[in-house]
Amino acid sequence: MIADTDYWVGIDAGHAECAICLIDRAGNVLLEAVRDSNAGAVTDILRVFGVERVQAITIEAGVGVHIVRKLLNRGLPIRVVDPRKSSKFLSIRRQKTDPSDARGLAELGRLGVSIGAGIHINRPDQDDIRIQLNVRRSILNCRIRTDAAIRSILHRHGASLSVGNSPGKLRFEVTRVLLERKRQGYAVRADLMRLVTVGEVLRSQLADLDREMSSLAESIDVCAILQTMPGVGPLTALSFYSAIGDPHRFSRNADVGPYLGLAPALRQSGATAHRGRVGRFGNKMARNHLIIGATLILTQCKSESRLRSWGLDLMSRTNFIKARVAVARKMAVVLLQMWKSGVPFDAKL
Numbered sequence: 601m602i603a604d605t606d607y608w609v610g611i612d613a614g615h616a617e618c619a620i621c622l623i624d625r626a627g628n629v630l631l632e633a634v635r636d637s638n639a640g641a642v643t644d645i646l647r648v649f650g651v652e653r654v655q656a657i658t659i660e661a662g663v664g665v666h667i668v669r670k671l672l673n674r675g676l677p678i679r680v681v682d683p684r685k686s687s688k689f690l691s692i693r694r695q696k697t698d699p700s701d702a703r704g705l706a707e708l709g710r711l712g713v714s715i716g717a718g719i720h721i722n723r724p725d726q727d728d729i730r731i732q733l734n735v736r737r738s739i740l741n742c743r744i745r746t747d748a749a750i751r752s753i754l755h756r757h758g759a760s761l762s763v764g765n766s767p768g769k770l771r772f773e774v775t776r777v778l779l780e781r782k783r784q785g786y787a788v789r790a791d792l793m794r795l796v797t798v799g800e801v802l803r804s805q806l807a808d809l810d811r812e813m814s815s816l817a818e819s820i821d822v823c824a825i826l827q828t829m830p831g832v833g834p835l836t837a838l839s840f841y842s843a844i845g846d847p848h849r850f851s852r853n854a855d856v857g858p859y860l861g862l863a864p865a866l867r868q869s870g871a872t873a874h875r876g877r878v879g880r881f882g883n884k885m886a887r888n889h890l891i892i893g894a895t896l897i898l899t900q901c902k903s904e905s906r907l908r909s910w911g912l913d914l915m916s917r918t919n920f921i922k923a924r925v926a927v928a929r930k931m932a933v934v935l936l937q938m939w940k941s942g943v944p945f946d947a948k949l
Contacts, residue, residue: 607649609657610706612698613637613664619698620645621706632699637663639670651676658709660686661719668721679709680719684881722845729816729842733835733885736809743802750774750795757786767803771796813838821942826935828944830901830908831893840935843886847939856936860887862929878925887928894927905947907934 605624612619618637622630622645630649635641646654657676659668660683671678690696690704722730747770751761754774759781763773774796781787817823817834826837843860850856857863861881880887898911898920907930915923938945 606653606655608655608706608710609642609646610702610704610709611642611657611659611664611667612701612705613659613662613667614698615663617698618642618664618667619702621699621702622649623703623706623710625710627707627710629703632703634699637667639667639674642667642671643674646676656709658705660705665721665727669724672721680721681705681708682719720845720849722842726842726845729838732809732813732816733839733842736806736813736835737885739802739805739809743799743806746795746799746802750792750799753792753795754781757781759786765803765806767800767807770799770803810834822939825938825942825944829893829931829935829938830903830905830945831896831931832935833893836889836893839883839886839889840932841939843883844936844939847936850936853933853936853940856932857929860890860932862887862890862925862932890928890931891924894924894931897927897931898924903947905945906949907931907947 607622607624607630610621610623614637616637617634618641620631620633620635620642622632624630631645633645635645642657643651654676656679657671658679658681661680662683668678668680686705686708689708690701693700693704747763750770754761754777759777761773761777763770774792778792814834817827817837820838820841823834823837823841826832826840827834832840844850844856850859858879859882861879861884863879864875865877865879866875894911897905897908898915901908907927910930911923911927914926934945934949
């Protein structure tokens with residue numbers, strides 16, 4: 601069957617299945633279906649109704665990114681919306697089901713409702729960097745929990761433990777503490793060494809991953825330029841690079857601050873206006889890395905720059921917490937400008 605009218609498509613994608621809804625110009629439902637969550641299942645439906653008739657395909661950002669990429673490669677009109685914003689529109693419906701959400705997304709596309717800029721889809725190589733960063737974060741969290749468990753066990757026996765991040769140091773320190781406790785008449789179960797082995801493996805994996813990511817950052821011209829700024833290392837450069845994707849989608853460099861959730865939220869009603877905490881929207885990892893970089897600039901950086909002087913002056917007038925967030929926001933703006941221009945960091949600017 602070939603549709604003789606224009607139609608709009610809404611897709612509510614899940615890990616295994618996706619709900620698909622097609623509606624015509626009047627809002628009548630042409631099809632509601634649940635298919636496997638892949639682009640082939642979607643295009644099969646579009647061929648039946650006429651690919652040339654589809655006006656817009658609306659899908660929420662999230663697990664359906666593989667569908668989006670393949671549909672974009674086929675030249676189809678894809679609109680990726682922010683779930684945090686589209687959920688307000690979808691909540692109008694009484695029923696909260698996947699087919700209902702798919703129909704709501706189709707209606708969103710048909711009405712042409714503006715809910716802000718669409719979601720940017722990064723290139724696959726930039727997504728691979730995000731995966732590496734997430735893997736590192738997961739391993740780091742496991743190492744932190746393992747270290748905490750070891751410290752807790754030793755603390756129950758009156759011992760304290762202080763170790764670094766380098767492989768081999770944990771086993772050496774734990775063995776030293778256990779021998780000391782044994783001489784003092786304390787008996788610590790040997791099961792503790794199982795945790796020590798896990799901690800050593802995690803440290804070794806982190807060290808290998810950090811070396812790989814350092815080499816990767818040096819091999820990417822943009823990241824090499826970003827690292828010329830004080831406080832920006834391989835992880836921060838890669839995190840910023842993969843979070844932004846395309847620098848030219850920001851017409852104003854100042855827009856990158858709110859995009860990463862580093863701008864204060866403004867709440868205004870009538871004669872009352874309140875500027876609250878930062879929005880914390882966008883990419884959490886990139887935001888955290890920038891804040892860490894800002895902390896280094898304010899506390900440990902030895903090279904002087906206008907950015908550091910501005911941050912220290914702000915810190916003297918407010919407090920450290922507000923100053924480091926403001927410096928992180930300014931860092932994001934400067935990094936975006938460096939990316940666009942291809943010029944390394946200039947301490948005088």
